[in-house]
Amino acid sequence: MNALLGRYGGMILTFVIWAAVFYFLLILPNKKKQKKHQEMIDSLKPGVEVITSGGIKGTVSSITPEFIQVKVDKGVNLTMTRSSIVRVLN
Structure with a gap:
């Protein structure tokens, strides 16, 4: 040994x-x-401005355990996975 x-x-x-x-x-x-x-x-909470991994800037409008809805313009909401948020602006 x-x-x-x-x-x-x-x-x-x-x-x-x-x-x-x-x-x-x-x-x-x-x-x-x-x-x-x-x-x-x-x-994250509603009303916070974020940037997604695709470079889209928007405001969080609602959050679920799996998805997040981001408002990018009047009447335009995008639903995406929570992990696609890369930065919080405010």
Whole structure:
């Protein structure tokens, strides 16, 4: 067992270091970004101006657990998934 660790110890250590670097540089920042986006979506309420992933600017008129309705002009409401909101303007 000890000879096996001595032979492959450097390789195992290198793998562990690369896994840690990968986690801290790629996975952790992405998790933080997703959490921030989810908090923004959860805080939406009617009357808030938003921009969608398609670049459409509008005002939230109603929210359901799955969808959001955005008013873009008089009499024009678009229904889309909640995740398609990328930015809140006010």
